[in-house]
Amino acid sequence: MARGLLNWSIMELARNAGVGHSTIKRIEKVNGVLPEAQVSTLKAIHRAFTRTGVVRFEGTTGVLYIPPRSEVPE
Structure with missing residues (x-):
């Protein structure tokens, strides 16, 4: 789930x-x-x-993506 949020392949996560x-x-x-x-x-x-x-939300399997400020549109 978290890997999907970032659109990372297995190789990207491993690296x-x-x-x-x-x-x-x-x-x-x-x-x-x-x-x-x-x-x-x-x-x-x-x-x-x-x-x-x-x-990650404690006690759950849910995750949230908070992009770095540089990626947030103004």
């Missing part, structure tokens, strides 16, 4: 998070519930999204 694309594929295949995923990997993915303005 921005600094993780392997196969890791992203495995995580997405199981809807983010991958017990063997390293906490550091999940944090890296989270940072990649938050740097772009994607925020």
